[in-house]
Amino acid sequence: MKFFIKLISFFLILFCSLNLQAVDFDAAKKNLEKKDYVAAYDNFNKCTANCLKTGNCSNEHFMCMLEIGRMLEQGLAEKDLTNEQRLNKAKFWYKYCADKGSEICKQKSSTLEIENLLIVKSVQEKLFDLGYPIKRDDIPGIETFAAIKEFQKKEDLSIKKPNNFEEWLELNDLLANAIANKNSDKNIEIGKSSKYGTGIWVGKKEKLYVLTAAHFANNCKKIRSNKYKDNLSLRIYEIDEKDDLALLESDEVTDNKFRPAILTSKIIEDEKIYIFGYPRQTILNKHERNEGVIKSLKSRKNDRRKIIIQPINELYPGSSGSPVINEYGLIVGTVYGKDSLKKRILDLLRYSASSKGLYLATSIHTIKSFLDEHNIDYLSSENIKKIDSEQILIDASKYTIPLKCD
Secondary structure, eight states, rough: HHHHHHHHHHHHHHHHOOOSOOOOOHHHHHHHTOOOHHHHHHHHHHHHHHHHSSSOOOHHHHHHHHHHHHHHHHTTTTTOHHHHHHHHHHHHHHHHHHHHHHHHHHHHHHHGGGGGGGHHHHHHHHHHHTTTOOOOTTTOOOOEEEEEEEEHTTTOOOOOOOSHHHHHHHHHHHHHHHHHHHHHHOOOTTSOOOOOEEEEEEETTTEEEEOOOOOHHOOOOOOOOOOSSHHHHHHHHEEETTTTTEEETTTOOSTOOOOEEEESSSOTTTEEEEEEEOOHHHHOOSSEEEEEEEEEEGGGGGGGTTEEEESSSOOTOTTOOOEETTTTOOEEEEEEEOOHHHHHHHHHHHHOOOOGGGGEEEHHHHHHHHHHTTTOOOOEEOOOOOOOOHHHHHHHHHEEEEEEOO
């Protein structure tokens, strides 16, 4: 609170004491390029004076505010403050100009949201890799937003500024497809974002299938995986939208590199679990590990088709279909997704757990019923001997598969 009182005082002093002689953005930017950080910061502040005093703000004022914020983020100004104080002050500038109607400030604010940090970093790297004039590891600013607009123009896409998680995610996918075009000259549809999920090999050696989430597989024109040397093409064999399960098959399953998972015979509440999957492959480009506990053997309204799990870390989009594994290395369910906000609040009251940390998983009993219904043979076992966590995850890497829906 004291910090924000000081911040408000800073603005009051600025109104009264700044030399109101116009200092434009370009002049301040030249100071920054010459690494005269004291003059640059001073001039960017002077550039905003008329906006702060009268409330009549132009695009040039907004650009100056963005640069003030970025200098604070980079630690190039007000070095007597802590990193956290500088970041808070930068956020204050971004919010101020966003509230004044600046779309670019609103976009900048979204880059600092926790759920967007990884995606924004990936977007920045991909823009650099595509040859746009930005620094690969720079803090996103005016140059990044200009590069995004230029990319959208070049690819004949609608010009829109990403401001939330889903919009940044879509932009990342479009950039990933553009890089694929550049590297392989394949005719990938740039204007269509792709979807990602995780699958599990089930069955027996004579006949193997990939089990995944129906909401991932539904409406896919094509499903493929790049885990193996040659891309594996798959198609839907059976799908159950109500229980959110899908079975995929492929004509290319011909050798011993495909290993089926083993399903458990029972689930235990408060049992420790592991989750292994390939969320958002264009960002991480590798698997993700997680662990947690089974919070309940049924979801709300006594629905036993889904169980409630509480992983330690948030699950990224693309985790759908990932195996939920017990300490015996056996499958107890598959990741479904996060519940609605209303349901999560009710679950919080019921389970005394963080609403943000609760996810739904399809129960192994539902999975077995689905496989039995379609006459699929599968491996199953009792909980006999606990396995080392590293071995559990090594085994999981052999029976899981990253999936892409086009």
